[in-house]
Amino acid sequence: MSDSIKKTLFASGHTACAGCGQSLAARLVLEVCGPNTIIANNTGCLEVFSTKYPESAWCVPWIHSLFENSAAVASGIEAALKFLGKKQNINVICQAGDGGTGDIGMQALSGMWERGHDILSICYDNEAYENTGIQRSGLTPYDASTTTSPAGAQSFGNPRPKKPVPEIANAHGIVYVAIASVGYPQDLQKKVKKALSLKGPKYLQIHVPCPLGWGHATELTYQIARLAVQAGLYPLIEYENGELVSSFKITPKPVEEYLKLQRRFRHVLNNSEEIARIQETANKNIKKYNLVVKNN
Amino acid sequence: MFGPIIAKPGTSRKNKTGSWRTGAKPKFLQKDCIACRLCLILCPEGCIEGTQKNSFHCDYDYCKGCGICALICPKRDIEMISEEK
Amino acid sequence: MRAFLEGSKAIANTVSLCRPGVISAYPITPQTHIVEELAQLVADGKLDSQFVNVESEHSAASVVLGASASGVRVFTATSSQGLFLMAEVLFNIAGMRLPIVLTCANRAISAPINIWNDQQDSVSLRDCGFVQLYAENVQEAVDFHLLAYRLAEHKDIMLPVMVCIDGYILTHGIETLDMPEKEKIDKFLPAYQAPYKLDVDNPLTLGFLADPDYYTETRFAMQETHNEALKMLPELFADFSSVFGRNYQCVEKYRLEDAQKAIVAMGSVCGTIKDVVDELRKKGKKVGLLKISALRPFPMQDIYNALKGIPRVAVMDRALSLGSLAPLYSEIKSIFFAKKKAPKIISSFIAGLGGRDITAESIKEIFRQLNQREVVGKFIDLKAELLQDKL
Numbered sequence: 136m137s138d139s140i141k142k143t144l145f146a147s148g149h150t151a152c153a154g155c156g157q158s159l160a161a162r163l164v165l166e167v168c169g170p171n172t173i174i175a176n177n178t179g180c181l182e183v184f185s186t187k188y189p190e191s192a193w194c195v196p197w198i199h200s201l202f203e204n205s206a207a208v209a210s211g212i213e214a215a216l217k218f219l220g221k222k223q224n225i226n227v228i229c230q231a232g233d234g235g236t237g238d239i240g241m242q243a244l245s246g247m248w249e250r251g252h253d254i255l256s257i258c259y260d261n262e263a264y265e266n267t268g269i270q271r272s273g274l275t276p277y278d279a280s281t282t283t284s285p286a287g288a289q290s291f292g293n294p295r296p297k298k299p300v301p302e303i304a305n306a307h308g309i310v311y312v313a314i315a316s317v318g319y320p321q322d323l324q325k326k327v328k329k330a331l332s333l334k335g336p337k338y339l340q341i342h343v344p345c346p347l348g349w350g351h352a353t354e355l356t357y358q359i360a361r362l363a364v365q366a367g368l369y370p371l372i373e374y375e376n377g378e379l380v381s382s383f384k385i386t387p388k389p390v391e392e393y394l395k396l397q398r399r400f401r402h403v404l405n406n407s408e409e410i411a412r413i414q415e416t417a418n419k420n421i422k423k424y425n426l427v428v429k430n431n
Numbered sequence: 432m433f434g435p436i437i438a439k440p441g442t443s444r445k446n447k448t449g450s451w452r453t454g455a456k457p458k459f460l461q462k463d464c465i466a467c468r469l470c471l472i473l474c475p476e477g478c479i480e481g482t483q484k485n486s487f488h489c490d491y492d493y494c495k496g497c498g499i500c501a502l503i504c505p506k507r508d509i510e511m512i513s514e515e516k
Numbered sequence: 517m518r519a520f521l522e523g524s525k526a527i528a529n530t531v532s533l534c535r536p537g538v539i540s541a542y543p544i545t546p547q548t549h550i551v552e553e554l555a556q557l558v559a560d561g562k563l564d565s566q567f568v569n570v571e572s573e574h575s576a577a578s579v580v581l582g583a584s585a586s587g588v589r590v591f592t593a594t595s596s597q598g599l600f601l602m603a604e605v606l607f608n609i610a611g612m613r614l615p616i617v618l619t620c621a622n623r624a625i626s627a628p629i630n631i632w633n634d635q636q637d638s639v640s641l642r643d644c645g646f647v648q649l650y651a652e653n654v655q656e657a658v659d660f661h662l663l664a665y666r667l668a669e670h671k672d673i674m675l676p677v678m679v680c681i682d683g684y685i686l687t688h689g690i691e692t693l694d695m696p697e698k699e700k701i702d703k704f705l706p707a708y709q710a711p712y713k714l715d716v717d718n719p720l721t722l723g724f725l726a727d728p729d730y731y732t733e734t735r736f737a738m739q740e741t742h743n744e745a746l747k748m749l750p751e752l753f754a755d756f757s758s759v760f761g762r763n764y765q766c767v768e769k770y771r772l773e774d775a776q777k778a779i780v781a782m783g784s785v786c787g788t789i790k791d792v793v794d795e796l797r798k799k800g801k802k803v804g805l806l807k808i809s810a811l812r813p814f815p816m817q818d819i820y821n822a823l824k825g826i827p828r829v830a831v832m833d834r835a836l837s838l839g840s841l842a843p844l845y846s847e848i849k850s851i852f853f854a855k856k857k858a859p860k861i862i863s864s865f866i867a868g869l870g871g872r873d874i875t876a877e878s879i880k881e882i883f884r885q886l887n888q889r890e891v892v893g894k895f896i897d898l899k900a901e902l903l904q905d906k907l
Contacts (some may be wrong), residue, residue: 143477147493148443149474153451159475175582176723186444188730191721194440196714198585198721200578200608207575209536211582211590211715214566218537220589225716243578246571296550320472348496354498354511357473366515434737435613435674437712438727440719 144170149192151184154353154361156317156343157232157259158184163320164257164341167327168226173216175209177231177240178202179268180345181259203239204230206247206256213252222253226331233274233289234264235338237300248307248336255330255337258300261345262431269348273298276368277416278409279399285404289410296416304338305377311335312374316342318360322371322383329373342369350398362393367417370424382424390414413425448476452496455511461485462504468499470509523654523686524549526693527619530658533701534665536591538583540568540576542600543632547621551593552723573598577605577618584614585722589665592616595683597622599637603644609676610634610645611734612723615668615708617661618646618674622834623683624870632871633683635783639811639835639843641642642758645738647677647745648784648812656809657681659762662696662705666752667750669708673745675738680811682784684871695758704759712797746813763828766815768807769822771797775804777886780822781832782808785867785874789832792879797815802885808844816851823848824857828886834868842866842893861886869898 144165151158155182165172172195176182176349182199185192200208209229216222229247233239236258244256263281264270271293273285280292304312315323329336342363344356351359359414363369364383368390371383390413394400403409421427436465464485471479471487478494481487487509489500519526528550539558543550557563570576573594580590594602599620609616620638624630635794638648647667651657657679664677681687712720726734746766753764768786771793772778777787786807806822806829808815815878821831831849833842840846845864852858865882868874878896885891 145477146441146443147450147476147478147490148446149448149476150443150448153475153495154499155475159473162475163472170719173586173714173716182724186438186721186724188436188724188726190437190443190446191438191724192443193441193721194719196716196719197721197723198582198714200581200603204574204578204581204605207570208580208582208585210570210575211540211579211584212581212586213582214538214540214568215583215586215588218564218566218583219586242571243575246575249571250568292542317473352498353496354502356475356497357499357503366443384517434734435611435722436711436730436734438721438724440721448729480562 145171146192148190148195149185150187150302151180152347154346156356157261159223159356160317160323160341160343161260163317163330165195165322167324168195168331171224172228172311173212174198175200175205175212177205177228177235179235181230181232183266189398202235203269203380204243205231205235206240208326209254210247210250210252213254214291227254228257229254229431230259232266233258233260233262234272237273237298245307248304248309248338252336253334255339258340259343260340261343261348263348265345265348268343274300277405278413281399291403292399301340305374307336308377309336309338310376311337314340314370314372316360316364316369317344318342318357318364319371319383347356348399351396356395356407359396360391362396364390366390366393367421368393370420371425372424375408381425382426384428386425387417387421390417447492449492449494452494452514454514456491456494456496456514457489457498457501457509458512459488460508463508465506465513467505469503469505473503475499475500499514502509517695517697518692520690520692521654521695522549522688522690524688525553526658526695527661528553528557530661530696531591532557533696533698534662534705535567535581535589537588538566538568538580538590539592540570540579541592541594542573542576542598544573544595546597546687547593547598547619548622549687550619558613561710568861571841573601574605577609580616581605581612584616585612585714587715589708590616590657593621594862595621596625598642603641606641606644610725610738613674614676615674617664617668618676619661619677620678620680621683621687630870633685634871635680635834636836638678638680642812643676644821645675646812647675647810648680649810649822650680650903652784652786652807654686654689655693655762656764657686659691659756659760659764662701663756663764664753666705666747667745670748671711673741673748674711675745677743680783685784686882687784694762696764700759704756708745715720726785742813747814748811764809767818767822769811770805770807772806772822772826774802774805775826776802777828777883778804778806778826779830779832779879779882780806780808780844782811782844783834784896785832785834787872789879790878792876796883799839802875820851821846823859824855826859828860828861830863830865830882830886832865832867832882836866837904844897861890863894865896872897
């Protein structure tokens with residue numbers, strides 16, 4: 136093993152599935168944070184595959200307590216650092232998957248945002264409870280087939296749209312809210328850097344494909360993440376103090392190009408009505424966030 | 432006193448996940464590489480390194496053979512080859 | 517320093533002198549006066565601490581977990597449903613071996629909702645890994661907090677401690693007590709030195725996934741540490757006595773020497789029982805009290821020694837294990853299983869649920885019932901007329 140691999144703050148040897156978007160995102164985030172960072176992590180894939188005793192992939196101080204409380208644990212860490220007079224130089228991060236963020240962890244997260252802690256909260260959004268076997272979460276997209284929202288004779292999969300956690304975060308009046316994707320690593324790292332430069336509560340939601348849960352080939356993680364963005368289904372946007380300050384411009388591709396690579400959407404591919412509904416979501420995003428540069 | 436169970440940083444490196452590969456591994460041809468670093472940036476294992484053109488390679492102790500690096504290489508300078516067991 | 521103070525105020529001011537760096541709590545009656553007083557001390561600049569107002573007890577426990585893991589002394593308090601909402605975190609705190617001190621202002625459990633005192637809340641969580649101390653009066657409530665920090669933070673212990681005080685009776689009752697002075701507290705309780713913590717200069721990982729190869733040993737270690745705590749407590753009590761001049765034990769034997777009958781109880785009711793014992797003793801009745809101050813670790817040997825020669829014993833529970841024997845009773849009873857030296861009768865009484873007074877008369881009734889054969893799970897002061905009502 137060479138020195139440069141040794142220096143990464145998120146070490147190799149973790150037990151994520153091959154092609155895991157979340158492990159990739161975690162490393163990209165940590166590269167920007169640097170060693171003066173303390174992380175509180177909710178239960179979930181990331182926690183399990185990075186810290187199976189006695190092996191830890193983390194090279195910064197890291198703590199896991201429960202499924203829903205990393206925002207509160209991080210609040211305690213931040214308060215302790217303030218008491219010790221050390222907060223100035225240390226980044227405090229709480230992170231979770233989409234279930235740990237938008238479902239079971241929502242209350243603790245809302246409390247942390249409202250109290251104004253200087254903490255970056257990160258959601259690694261792989262759009263289901265992948266760790267427990269691909270069950271539906273509040274952030275599972277419309278029509279995705281999961282083990283608890285399966286497609287069937289009477290079902291097109293998940294009947295509800297994604298819970299708008301970034302909008303919920305914004306409603307708290309926090310300093311920074313952004314959406315990123317492992318399909319655009321530079322943009323992702325830029326947003327982490329920006330978030331850490333601001334004092335107060337921040338929220339960053341990162342789209343991280345899951346080959347196992349989404350049913351795609353392991354080598355397609357990056358492409359699929361990009362296609363979600365390019366279709367307008369996962370807009371890369373950025374808010375400061377509630378104001379939309381940037382949106383990543385795209386030349387929209389039809390949603391089928393994104394859907395057709397994933398087993399979770401296989402049941403809608405020949406259903407023009409359902410495809411049209413998903414396309415409608417993309418179109419709304421494109422309009423709402425002004426994702427397309429208009430000529431002239 | 433045993434416990435709490437705590438660990439030193441980066442101890443996962445003991446865990447050689449390279450044994451997970453099922454059939455294919457990336458071969459870094461080191462012919463047309465332009466040092467764009469995409470393979471290094473996008474490796475979920477963080478096990479690719481290199482700086483100069485045609486210097487990039489991976490640590491097979493950890494490579495799980497996902498194939499992202501081979502697919503995204505703009506110069507097709509990484510190919511997935513069958514594993515010789 | 518003699519003082520005439522409300523229990524909550526006395527506890528808050530004593531906790532304040534222990535210098536917790538982070539305090540977090542969520543409002544629930546009857547615990548609120550404690551954290552209100554601490555909030556005021558912080559607001560007045562008299563206590564240098566981060567007071568974190570949270571959106572639930574779950575987060576209150578999680579905040580102190582995070583702060584304790586950062587190497588800082590912490591404090592939280594709760595009651596009843598709040599303790600139950602914390603329950604998941606409390607098991608976690610104990611498993612992560614963090615020396616958190618929590619005050620439980622004991623209160624009944626819903627439904628029906630009831631804000632008054634009994635001990636169902638903390639007794640139900642006796643298996644969460646916390647040390648549990650039960651106070652008889654405000655003086656003990658105050659002193660037990662000092663002992664709690666000292667025990668919790670001992671490098672060989674590193675277990676959280678719950679100081680259980682009867683809601684209203686000890687939180688809102690005003691008593692005369694000796695308030696521990698700052699100099700003495702500083703002498704008794706050194707600054708907390710965390711043996712492990714979240715530190716960027718030594719980046720440890722805390723809170724692992726432990727598979728079947730490791731999990732058992734973590735639980736075994738906690739069990740062993742409870743045993744060690746039991747061995748250590750007498751030393752700590754002696755040390756406490758040398759600084760503050762007040763003596764405590766895991767169990768207090770009150771007029772048990774030649775007793776023919778004894779009640780076993782925990783918490784504030786012990787004060788009433790002592791009065792009744794004194795009254796009955798004056799009339800020549802050989803009665804006594806065994807007060808349990810530590811429910812966890814459970815001082816089995818002390819209890820055995822105290823009760824083995826007493827023919828008739830009544831265990832008073834202010835909690836239940838619905839569908840089985842009352843909790844304290846079943847544990848006391850198990851101590852004497854197959855023992856040659858044992859009380860002839862160990863009867864079980866349940867009293868004082870949801871704030872119902874346990875009067876001197878209630879206690880005399882228990883002593884009277886000890887004349888009969890062994891009774892199990894007998895409710896004292898039950899209103900038979902209410903039970904006639906049917907749907």
